[in-house]
Amino acid sequence: MNPTTAAADPSAAIGTRRPGYLYQKVAAHLAAHPDQVFTVGELTKVLDVPSTGAVYEVLKKLATAGYATHLTGPHRYQITQVGIDAAGTMPPPAPRTPRQGQRGTGRRQPVTRPNGELYFPRKLAGATDVDVLQRLRDKRIPVLLYGPPGTGKTALVEAAYPDLLTVAGTGDTVVEDFLGNFIPLPDGGFEFVYGPLVTAMREGRTLLVDDATLIPPKVLAVLYPAMDGRRVITIPGYRNERVEAADGFYVVAGHNPGVHGAILTEALASRFDVHIEVTTDWDLARHLGVPRPAVETAVALNGDLVSGRVSWAPQLRELLGFTRVSKTLGIVAAVANLAGRAPAEDRDHVLAVLKARFGADVIPLTLGKQR
Template identity: 45%
Template structure:
């Protein structure tokens, strides 16, 4: 037996007795009665109902931990400066939820949401801002970036695809997220330190399966809530997506979760499929869906679609059209 195995064998993993929990005053507390259950607190946040996004689309709220409405939870997290990190495949509604929660929020002075979509080339200046030269006068003026604007206007900041940004760049968020609550912009010494208001906090969203995705533990630990976002299959059906394609999508999603696929159709792709099927027919919609699949996954997805619907080829241009 190795040293590590010997240590594990000697460790006691049994739950401690109730009287093992001792308060500061020396009295014992029963852990089972010390904290309320999530179900007990389910009524603490009143649901806010459907929300309209800036593009006019209606957002249908979803449940978190089977107890809280997502929109209400986000607004409560903002009120308590509890930063939120979403992760999941693209097209599941991460960005849509953030827009629905804050794009038209009448509970704060400045409604809205500042956002940035991260890439491997995102710089600190992309977040904070930069000097821009006036082509007529030649003078340089400060142009605030999304982080500066979010603090200036006291609105939440959404960092989409946050895991693609160099962790060294994102260190600019650390002092704002850990309680120091003051934004300093060293590249513009004329700007006074700017304190954060009650409407500011950080939302992060990313796809953990995208190549190059990484986050520092220092940043991850500053997010109070880590929430996985997947597709609501029931909602997809209610929004008009055919049941048979939902069945296929659920099967593919299970294979993605097991690691057999890197991509599977989520809500956005399913809504696009339903619209295409209504306007162009099933055969066209299936061929179009297959053409969306990344090349590495296309053979497997094609076999699944063929098994369900018959032979399918990815959409492509054919011979000259004869009228």
């Protein structure tokens, strides 16, 4: 079958929704247009595929195999001669049954994050959290994830959206952190570099606004025209350039209630139709090798956190750190280090809980005298 025929009716060439169908569908379309360079959003639209993220993953695999050339700024792809020669017989990537994080598996399959670490999907709304977030993106329903720091909000978003861009929110975040700014050049001139919001809109990617409630409300307002029905913004600092959102563009935000300076305004909350609380999965902590006394300590302290007796409790991030320190320096040092991570106002209470679980007096990790 020649490439043009395959592109005209991909389902006829590869079957309907069988394993690898999207891989061959994208490849066939690229092969039918060898002189064209496509963005992820353009391919998603022309192929009438619901998930930009899935198309992006296919394109990355094609580029890795040498079947396509990957250009950046924005991400663009063009078929190579090798890809043209292989069109019609091009094998799909090695099958994974079931798909990472997919429902109906009996056991939830881990998803590899960009840093190489595994994310273990959790149950949510009759499916998995990864599956739910991907479905919300397909329907353009913005989601706000909230919960204590260290519970895995960012890890979940990275697992669900491999095309992710991020703005890390602080009280000092400014509009330029979203839109872009001029940077100096070696010759003394300046060049405007687009920010993550602009890039995500043009390339049809997901934008995570992490710690969104730390960002001043006036700054966050730059997001709202991009999220509503207009899906258009302008860049005042750069010729009032108009930016339209490509298919696949999506915004997700993270919020840490109780963190100093974090304020969830009505304007921000109303922009996100779905609010999902993210807590620590204690069974997962045990599965990942966290010692049982450490997990029991965290469970007890989180109960105290809910009742207002303390302002801090260890979450999955701290427990995984505990395990790494324990393997490197020993259990005594790991317990002492966990005690030292507690805020000064909660230190005595945390020390008492640690002593009850580990059976010995605990002193925060501190430098001693010279030997």
